Amino acid sequence: MATNQPYRNKIETMSAQVVDSNPYSRLMALKKMGIVNNYEEIRNYTVMIIGLGGIGSVVAEMLTRCGIGKLILIDYDTVEIANMNRLFFRPEQAGKTKTAAAKETLELINPDVEFETYNYNITTMDNFEHFKERIEKGGLQKDTSVSLVLGCVDNFEARTAINQACLELSKCWMESGVSENAISGHIQFIKPGETACFQCVPPLIVASGIDERTLKREGVCAASLPTTMGIVAGMLTQNTLKHLLGFGEVSSLLGYNALLDYFPKDTIRPNPECTNQYCIKLQLSYKEYLKNNPTPVTPTPIVEQIKPSTENEWGIELVEDENIDINKLNENILNNNNKPSGDSSFEFSYDKKPTVQINNENTVKVDTNTNLNDLMNQLKNLK
Secondary structure (H helix, E strand, C coil): CCCCCCCCCCCCCCCCCCCCCCCHHHHHHHHCCCCCCHHHHHHHEEEEEEEECCCHHHHHHHHHCCCCCCCEECCEEECHHHHCCCCCCHHHCCCCEEEHHHHHHHHHHHHCEEEEEEECCCHHHHHHHHHHHHHHHHHCCCCCCCCCCCCCCCCCCHHHHHHHHHHHHCEEECCCCCCCCEEEEEEEEEECCCCCCCCCCCHHHHCCCCCHHCCCCCCCCCCCCCHHHHHHHHHHHHHHHHHHHHCCCCCEEEEECCCCECCCECCCCCCCCCCCCHHHHHHHHHHHHHHHHCCCCCCCCCCCCCCCCCCCCCCCCCCCCCCCHHHHHHHHHHHHCCCCCCCCCCCCCCCCCCCCCCCCCCCCCCCCCCHHHHHHHHHCCCC
């Protein structure tokens, strides 16, 4: 039966001690294996997740299990039975807001994580200002910004709102999504001014000026596979951990095609003709930064060409092949009980001559009329 009480008390300090009661031992093992130098610092970071659907809810659970310091969860929807084909939410949570249901579950999984939840739509004017304020001041320490923003929404309007807030605050964020046919998805790391923002290369529908809400039809919904959602959620969480803890390569744009098991990668540069003026200003600022802080050019080391030695250190000689009479060689081997002649380079470690002298007296004579009992009696008489 479900309980609202955590299964353990809060743990003040992450430990690498290998005991069954330590939920962090396998995470801290990453340090011993040389993957991460500072895993315990994950407790210093705050991640904001907008959208608790098939991707966002799973990312929230993964980061909670990884021991993130704080999660800010934002969604305006409620849990429905139609969501049960996805991961995370449970049938008994139907009717609850996704933020309340998620906090309820995640606090039980890891009571060390701090949670802050908001049940609203970020695209309205009032909510957008509060949303932007929480990015700027929602960190673990008072009035500090969050470490990273994760966009896990399913519409372009909400993505544009996240993009706008992060551009205004010059805050890095990661965008994610799964196609309507549920067999492909992607994640994208957006660093304002340095990489393309969401509006630099807009989707065709947005670029064409079509309102995506007019495309929805009554009784028709997008497909959804928990497998594709889970894979994209894992990609997004892994990219988040690499960005926060500074290990491995943070992917700029990583896709997934389920039909071909294909993971394309790319980097999208900023569009100098982006329609968002904040993006243009940040692009110019980044160019000025590069001008004042040029990347030092590492000289290519000169590899000394070592000429091959003409000295024959090992005394190796090449001789012409001799004509060998194979028939005569086989005859010599048979005559010497399969033992090569003394001048051969091969030696046997044992003598292949028979150790028992065979003669007519100790040979069992068998004819077609002999049965098994007769053979057994003959063997006894040989003793």
